[in-house]
Amino acid sequence: MASLTDSQHSHYLETGWLLLDDVTGVSVETMQNEVDAIARWPEDGEWMHHFEMTDRGRQLARTENFVPFSPIMNTLLRQSAIADVAGELLDDDAFLYKEKINYKLVGGAGFSPHQDKPAYPFVDQVLSVMVAVDDATVENGCLFVASARHDRLLPQDERGCLTSEVVAELQWQPVELRAGQTLFFHALTPHRSGPNLSRRDRRALYPTYNGASEGDLREAYYRAKIEAFADAPTGDRARISLIGDFEGRPA
Numbered sequence: 680m681a682s683l684t685d686s687q688h689s690h691y692l693e694t695g696w697l698l699l700d701d702v703t704g705v706s707v708e709t710m711q712n713e714v715d716a717i718a719r720w721p722e723d724g725e726w727m728h729h730f731e732m733t734d735r736g737r738q739l740a741r742t743e744n745f746v747p748f749s750p751i752m753n754t755l756l757r758q759s760a761i762a763d764v765a766g767e768l769l770d771d772d773a774f775l776y777k778e779k780i781n782y783k784l785v786g787g788a789g790f791s792p793h794q795d796k797p798a799y800p801f802v803d804q805v806l807s808v809m810v811a812v813d814d815a816t817v818e819n820g821c822l823f824v825a826s827a828r829h830d831r832l833l834p835q836d837e838r839g840c841l842t843s844e845v846v847a848e849l850q851w852q853p854v855e856l857r858a859g860q861t862l863f864f865h866a867l868t869p870h871r872s873g874p875n876l877s878r879r880d881r882r883a884l885y886p887t888y889n890g891a892s893e894g895d896l897r898e899a900y901y902r903a904k905i906e907a908f909a910d911a912p913t914g915d916r917a918r919i920s921l922i923g924d925f926e927g928r929p930a
């Protein structure tokens with residue numbers, strides 16, 4: 680059972696994010712091997728693989744809905760200290776709302792500045808988490824966050840991302856992670872990331888949690904996503920989310 684210190688809790692409340700070591704309960708190698716295995720799952724399974732076109736060709740950008748098919752990921756995201764800390768920050772028991780792997784392979788695209796909340800239907804109190812599977816650096820596309828701006832929804836453009844006026848006004852700070860570290864961030868914390876310009880992949884797990892008092896919403900979320908993705912894709916960006924934050928090209 681994890682227990683945050685007062686200063687960790689205050690840091691989260693003030694800034695909207697908290698970086699912790701040692702909450703995964705598994706080795707980096709175990710996470711990397713399982714992510715490698717999931718990336719090899721066939722394209723037509725019940726999980727959801729999403730692809731992007733890059734200068735190196737068609738690449739895997741994201742996998743979602745993998746917990747039911749991976750006992751290792753199920754334990755990691757539902758039974759480790761990650762879920763305990765999520766519960767402490769939500770001030771409730773934490774239910775897994777959804778889960779994704781963002782691969783950001785070499786040449787993979789970044790994400791426009793956004794808040795996650797508009798991508799999460801049916802829920803009020805919700806927490807985003809990034810678990811670094813590989814080191815995340817400025818060069819390979821780590822997150823940049825705007826601290827202490829998680830008190831409200833900021834103006835959005837037609838993609839559901841932040842308007843250019845808001846983006847220019849915010850103070851952006853890179854949050855580099857070593858493989859195995861975990862970043863907890865409020866669903867209203869503005870964040871963005873660049874493309875992977877390095878020669879190494881930058882993979883990360885992103886579990887999202889909601890408070891148990893709002894119910895188990897994971898199935899409802901995935902039903903809504905499947906319904907939204909049933910229409911033929913349009914536009915200049917690969918669609919991987921319920922908002923248009925991903926800057927990758929359609930594959």
Ligand SMILES: O=C(O)CCC(=O)C(=O)O
Nearest residue numbers: 781790820821822870872
């Ligand atoms: O993985 C990244 O670089 C950013 C991911 C992100 O912001 C998201 O998936 O909402």
